[in-house]
Amino acid sequence: MTTADVARSTIVMFVVLAVQNTLLDGVRVAGAHPDAMLLLPMAAGYVSGPDRGAGFGFAAGLLADLFLPTTFGLSALVGCLVGYGTGLATRGLVRSSWWLPLIAAAGATAVGLSMYAILGAVLGEPGVLRTDLVPALVVATPAAVVLATPVVRMVAWAMPPVASGRGANVGAGSR
Amino acid sequence: MARTRRARRPRLTIGLLVLASITIITLDYRGDAHGAIASLKDSASDAFSPVQHGVDDVTRPIGGFIAGAFNGGELEQENEKLRNEIGRLQRQTLSEQASQNALKALDALNHLTWTPGIPTVAAQVIDLNPSNFAATVELDVGTANGVAPGMPVVGGAGLVGHVSSASSSTCDVLLITDAGPDSPVGVRFGPGSTDVALTQGEGIGKPLTVTDIPPGTSLHKGEILTTSGLQDAAYPALIPVAEITGFSSTPSATEESVTAVPLADLSQLEYVDVLQWPVS
Numbered sequence: 524m525t526t527a528d529v530a531r532s533t534i535v536m537f538v539v540l541a542v543q544n545t546l547l548d549g550v551r552v553a554g555a556h557p558d559a560m561l562l563l564p565m566a567a568g569y570v571s572g573p574d575r576g577a578g579f580g581f582a583a584g585l586l587a588d589l590f591l592p593t594t595f596g597l598s599a600l601v602g603c604l605v606g607y608g609t610g611l612a613t614r615g616l617v618r619s620s621w622w623l624p625l626i627a628a629a630g631a632t633a634v635g636l637s638m639y640a641i642l643g644a645v646l647g648e649p650g651v652l653r654t655d656l657v658p659a660l661v662v663a664t665p666a667a668v669v670l671a672t673p674v675v676r677m678v679a680w681a682m683p684p685v686a687s688g689r690g691a692n693v694g695a696g697s698r
Numbered sequence: 699m700a701r702t703r704r705a706r707r708p709r710l711t712i713g714l715l716v717l718a719s720i721t722i723i724t725l726d727y728r729g730d731a732h733g734a735i736a737s738l739k740d741s742a743s744d745a746f747s748p749v750q751h752g753v754d755d756v757t758r759p760i761g762g763f764i765a766g767a768f769n770g771g772e773l774e775q776e777n778e779k780l781r782n783e784i785g786r787l788q789r790q791t792l793s794e795q796a797s798q799n800a801l802k803a804l805d806a807l808n809h810l811t812w813t814p815g816i817p818t819v820a821a822q823v824i825d826l827n828p829s830n831f832a833a834t835v836e837l838d839v840g841t842a843n844g845v846a847p848g849m850p851v852v853g854g855a856g857l858v859g860h861v862s863s864a865s866s867s868t869c870d871v872l873l874i875t876d877a878g879p880d881s882p883v884g885v886r887f888g889p890g891s892t893d894v895a896l897t898q899g900e901g902i903g904k905p906l907t908v909t910d911i912p913p914g915t916s917l918h919k920g921e922i923l924t925t926s927g928l929q930d931a932a933y934p935a936l937i938p939v940a941e942i943t944g945f946s947s948t949p950s951a952t953e954e955s956v957t958a959v960p961l962a963d964l965s966q967l968e969y970v971d972v973l974q975w976p977v978s
Contacts, residue, residue: 541749544825554904555830581719596720640831642723643831648831650900654901
């Protein structure tokens with residue numbers, strides 16, 4: 524990653540964080556809201572592959588953790604796993620399909636939220652699995668489909684796909 | 699050979715990142731780095747606060763407009779303040795009713811503290827439920843305004859929760875509906891009752907369950923639960939908490955199964971009061 528990539532990535536993370544904390548947190552259905560910060564690692568994995576997706580997801584997760592009341596580091600762990608997983612799952616797929624990032628966003632959000640809830644339960648908050656997970660999945664997964672395109676485009680601007688033959692996801696349909 | 703090294707690199711990266719995450723989680727969970735992490739969170743919260751206030755000022759009137767209200771933003775804000783005032787009066791009335799009942803049993807209750815007279819800090823809710831996995835709200839007041847972790851927060855007609863963390867300009871409030879282990883509230887029920895029970899949150903927007911009520915206890919729908927105020931309790935006595943909406947019991951049950959709805963409308967919080975109650 525070049526310095527310019529890091530600078531652009533930082534800008535994108537802060538923009539999405541601001542949108543999340545000021546607008547999306549207020550969009551509540553059954554107590555749950557969309558989670559755009561979870562889309563960042565998905566988009567990074569989709570655009571740039573598992574390696575960079577994991578790094579981007581870790582950084583975005585740590586940033587999100589600064590503003591969450593839950594255990595510090597949880598979002599970073601979920602973020603790096605989601606970025607890595609999305610990169611692996613979508614590697615080698617044809618990127619011309621407009622719906623591919625939408626499917627990836629829905630899948631990554633569902634998996635990410637479930638991991639978050641399971642880890643929360645392991646850390647002594649079983650209520651997270653019992654009461655919070657289902658509303659979060661019902662609200663955040665469809666919302667992820669709506670938010671996927673702009674988030675993937677922003678991340679593709681921040682982290683241009685690396686050249687072919689270097690393990691990259693060239694020609695991300697988002698660009 | 700070079701190809702193998704490239705293939706291994708993502709695994710090495712993810713391995714290191716997972717290890718780093720688990721280390722951070724462990725440090726926070728065990729409390730080893732809690733001070734450093736808390737001050738980092740507080741600094742981030744303070745730095746982000748102006749952005750949040752700015753965007754909030756812009757989006758609040760838009761949100762009101764979208765909601766179908768043709769009133770201006772100021773009128774909407776005025777309504778919210780008046781709603782909060784009505785809630786404060788309702789709370790006062792309920793608290794006074796409860797205190798009259800409690801006076802009858804005061805001789806027997808050595809630990810009872812008195813709610814009225816506790817200084818308050820008025821606050822505005824600037825963020826509702828930042829996480830899908832914790833029932834919290836963020837307020838626009840912090841340690842600079844005299845707010846400290848542990849202080850009770852009231853709004854509308856009843857108890858909202860308690861301050862879980864505070865930076866200099868903002869604070870987080872853990873709501874009584876949170877399903878975690880830190881949200882239960884010790885309550886009394888019934889006129890002049892000495893029976894004590896515990897409320898347990900069931901998640902955002904869901905009613906509370908009330909535990910530790912022995913079978914056969916006389917209960918009524920609409921009965922108001924108030925904070926117990928027992929020694930070392932997290933809340934002072936006689937703050938209205940919730941209204942009983944249902945109860946049932948089976949012959950073999952060891953306790954009544956009771957549900958209650960918080961008196962404060964936790965989904966519509968706009969203005970609240972932080973009680974500057976001594977925190978033990």
